[in-house]
Amino acid sequence: MSLPTSLEAIPATAATPSAPALNRVLFSLSLSMLLSSLGTSIANVALPTLAQAFSASFQAVQWVVLAYLLTVTVVIVTVGRLGDLVGRRRLMLWGLGVFTLASLAGGASTTLWQLIAARVVQGLGAATMMALSMALVSERVPKQQVGSAMGLLGTVSALGTALGPTLGGLLIGVCGWNAVFWINVPLGLVALTMAYRHLPPDPAATAAKPVRFDLVGMVLLALSLAAYSLAMTLGRGAFGPLNAGLLLLALLGLGAFVFAETRVAAPLVPLATFRHPVMATGFAASALVTTVVMATLVVGPFYLVGALQLDAMHMGLVMSVGPAVAAVFGAPAGRLVDSVGSQPVGAAGLVTMFLGAATLPIAATTWGAAGYAGALGLITAGYATFQSANNTAVMARATADQRGVVSGLLNLSRNLGLITGASAMGAVFGFGASTSLVATASAQQLTAGLHLTFLVAAALVALGGVLTWLGVTASRRITPPAEAQA
Template sequence: MSGWRGNPWAVLLTLSLGFFMTLLDLTAVNVAIPSMMGSLHASLDEVLWVINVYILVLAALLIMFGRLGDVRGPRAMFIGGVALFTVASVLCGLSQDPAQLIAARAVQGLGAAALMPQTMTIIIGTFPAERRGVALGVWGAVAGVATIAGPTLGGLLVSTAGWRWIFFVNVPIGAIVLLMAVRLVPDIRQGNRRKLDVVGVVLAAMTLVCLTFALTEGQRYDWGVGIWALLGGAALLLGLFLIHQRARQHDEPLLPFVLFRDRDYAVMSFVAATVQVGMLGLFLPVMIYLQSVLHFSALTAGLVMAPAMVVSAVLSPVSGRMADRIGGKYVLMTGLTLFACGMAWLTWVTDVGRAWWEFQPALIMSGVGIGCVFGPMVTVAMYNVEPAMAGAASGVLNTIRQVGTVFGSAAVGAVLQNRLAVSLQDEAAERAAGLPADVRGPFLAGFRDAARSGQEAGVGQNGAAIQLPRGTPTGLARHIEQAAASTYEHGVVHAMRPTLVLPVVVIAVGAVSCFLVRRRQSTSPRTSPEPVDLGTPV
């Protein structure tokens, strides 16, 4: 293996495996949500924190760890990040309650934040300018495939071995990546030491924490004054962060404003965020619906997504080549439009009692769209970036993507919780009319209080804890259980439809924004064979 040390393609394989591992958990966790809720007795907002805390730590610390990579070397930070991520995966799998799992996921996000920015730095430093576009295309395709593959692989693991194995599976992968990184990845740092903007990191992290907490816990606290204060605080902190960054533009800022003078890069940054909102908007409610309403197993739910995964994987490299020939602008617009249309179609199809094949046309259309997004998006974003700014540009783009993921997960979760609380009460009121008078109160109270106590959406649950009077006849109890199950199933469907509207609208806005992308004027990217400044933050 030592003979392969420094080989660009061997290095790319190593980096892609590590990158794939971190992104896989973003969507694999979604398919395990109902099982985790049942096993750990967790509420919907607690499980949302299992998703959000990982993304939150990743988004807040991504650029900071890019800076640390400048000081310690990207190879050392990559190896350390993989090791930390692997250990945290073991802790996730061993968790016995929601608090332990949330804490372990935070550590997992720390490891992902340490390794992820180093992948782009090492790629840029390893590949010559004329091959860098192909390497970045592969890197972008890995992101798309990992995001789509998560539900299918996660479903297989949850159904055959249990939800804990979506974390334990990272252990052998992490061990292989560690071995390959030590043997294959060269130390390419140039010795440039960069300043770490601690104030900027703190302001960015506090902004994201306030926003995420407010959106995730808003329904539990009735969207009261405290929640709105947190949202206002997030806006204030964001303003302070931007002011602070403006003051540091000549002193190595976390967010170099000069990058956004390139209109294509600015547009692609926005598009990257919209795509992540769409991805989270697709997986989070759909996985709950498939398992809790249609009663699919985790494996079946994952396999429902498999055709879209295959289509996306096949189209990703093809769309990259098309972007080189006709320009990424038109490929991206087509992909985003198909993605939005597919999700809108899915919204229309969703109902109680559907068969798995009824979702395939909508999901395949979404898969085609996703396959036409990731590679061209990176290509268009980096096309006019000077080599000396490539590290900073890729780091900011990655961070914006993860911020979009944080916002998407929190916002979609907030809409889902709010709509679920309303729809469950409406459905319960409709079905309570057919119940005896002495059980109507407990029946309605169980669903009315669900929002305050944390909605349950796990396998075999009905969204509420209903206390029946003592001595309730068996036949009546069964009738009440059937009414509760019907209330929950129809309530989830009615909550899903407006929830899916949010990502559809966001993706459509992203598609329209592609009109602002300039037409390509040349056939080769604006790069030079000169060495890239690897000290630039990622």
Template sequence: MTAPATSPSPHAARPWPALWALVIGFFMILVDTTIVSVANPAIKAALDPDTNNLDNVVWVTSAYLLTYAVPLLVTGRLGDRFGPKNIYLSGLAVFTLASLACGLSTSLGMLIAARAVQGVGAALMTPQTMAVITRTFPADRRGAAMGLWGATAGVATLVGPLAGGLLVDGLGWEWIFFINIPVGIIGFVLAWMLVPSLEKHPHRFDIPGVLLSGLGLFLLVFGLQEGEHFDWAPWVWAMVVGGVGVLVAFVWGQRRTTREPLVPLDLFRERNFSISNLAIATVGFTMTTMALPLMFFIQLARGLTPTESALLLVPMALISGVLAPFAGKLLDRTDPRLLLVPGLILTSAALFWYAALMTVDTPIWQFLLPSALMGIGSAGMWGPLATTATRMLPPRQAGAGAGIYNTTRTIGSVIGSASVAAFMQARLEANLPGAADAPSGFGGGTLPPAVAEGFSQAMAQTVLLPASVLLLGVIAVLFLRRPKTLPAPSPAPVASAAAE
């Protein structure tokens, strides 16, 4: 039953402290992702040193993204039904404990399994952050709140690689996961104290829809991920086609169901919500895939340490973190296309620039330049897209809308992670014929000059994939429109503490 609404609490009147508390958990999720991208070479060297297949270690990312993506549709609804605060705290506890298991892993398989549990925790947490913003901030101030959300992503891109580099170099790859434990405890206490207990809304859960969406995603991702490893055997293609078919059946079922659907398709009648979901899928694809080939190139072909590799990303993180709040405030007063089109174009241009620089002879300092350009682009991308997607959502559908938005972003990331593994391995085979059969693997330190040139070409060609996909996002956001009217500001209903 729905908890009785009471008068707004001080938390609802002052939503910023609650948002800052939630941002700690969101920040931890983002840092964890960027830390792993820097640590992948070290993880491969420690747990999978004897093979030349890079797709094995990519599963450390793909398993996390897969279990992150599948539950998002239902975890958003769980926040509506049981309160975003309760679900957020549950997810934070799962994520923190799974981080401990990741650090204690003694094999690649064990690490992948622990990362899968981490993904479930992240799936419980993420929609609640956006739902609280939607339900506690009036629409005409939501851009500033989402600006903080975007700035968090920018700062995380700095802290993650730097912390990852320092921890991997100084203490070992295990500590990129152990560091989550104190952060998780602090975030749990602050969220318990500062996040309000918002009104609950009753929902019925579409279990067949959950099963179909999970099965479809698994078939699609596993087929893409392992296709190159199994020489694209007929059964691999059957998995990919079957996954697409199951997802089509899922959408058809959501449209025909007489019960409450897992995905309220009516939300897609709002033009900006639909287009923002398409665009964020391309962003998720791009930001997941670009880090893997870039970090492998910097560390294996150029011989930089994880810390030195991370320092090359400092301009991107600093510029994005500084500009994102201003972009959010500007979005409250302007057409979203004025920020999103240049933001996406600049980010794509930075990736094409990276690809052009990825040779064994390029001076290392030149990699700071596309990093700075990407920082400018990112500031006009993350926060503005989230604001545009959620601005017109009714409070009752806040959790569902946030779940759908984060699902499409994570599906883009999952498909990107699977695709980049196959594409990267294909480019390696094309530029270094017979590399998969070589007696030594890519996990043993800096590559010899005879191999480094072909390896660099393969990684550069791989970066062209996310750069091109992001251009599809540019085309999508051209069809956005500026909202003519905004919902009148109103305080969010708050449930009594006892009801939570």
């Protein structure tokens, strides 16, 4: 996998590696990102098989997926900050090793709870790979090529998401459910070898300096994120007293975390990060637009099967349009960011997302599956374009000693959008359909739910656009014009 040929025109220096060396670095980081996203999607298709293999209920086997997602969400900021402190290359190698070993243990599990425990450990490795891939790109890639590299990471992430269900189904049919996890072992070993051989050593100053880690902040943030994630996922869309209690606990924990961060010399998350307008609004906008993308994944199957009467195969084909389009648009959007700047590209992405969300209900009811697929393509093309621009803009503002934690926060905002979208947008769909049993709802009810869901989705994209504009406007008052265009 190589970058655009414009990289080859950059002369190699001590700070700027040659194009072949840089491509090898990016290949190892891209493979790490591919594995972490594949780990998110490949297990979903195995849930019915796992329920049979372990004689377990759906509520039990769904923790094979939830354990991975929750672990990534809870620890991703912490591992990003650890990378800043102990060395990003060192921690990336550790994360790849943990992910690979946990994949081996997952495939060898003899009980469901052993498998869930392996998925927790696998999520820890995946969080490290996600957070540090972006941080290392920002650190190692020349500034004028960061957009292309960020777009490449977005492309392989979308490819992993798209490939997961197809590859998982093939492996289960040929080799059994164990292969869904064992496939990561040879791929993980390749990624580990590539990273060991081609990632440049951590700066000597990083390896030599004493580590001052904010343990209290880590615990408070982890508890807050765990409580929020559980509040959004438990109950399968029904928000009861337990969910409310967990949400309250998350808010209290967040308040305690912010208070604690103002009292330590080396905070886990420097609160000054949120005072930079582009970074603060970039995190918020990323969460909002990811919530919209998750709405397409949650609502789509019910509408396509229930209202349009598609069978499972054709429903899957329509749903695959989203990640396929995202994979196609990520890299070109990154190159465009390098050419014209992140602000116009990000704005174009948000406009495209808004048009897709606003027109999806009309297109679906007018042209059926083709209309739904077309509007879904607009949403995901806009999403891939915006994320390439937003990630580049945010990482450009990160100081050298905070790239890991900022990358962790970007990934956290994305995961929070996924978790919130699955719960909140599912609830909006049910409210619009006037039933909590959407699986048995009529076509008319499902259409009403679709209209309300994407009305809310369009509003969320518009809010993301307003926040981004406010961030850019405020940044121009404190940033030189040349840097503001980054």
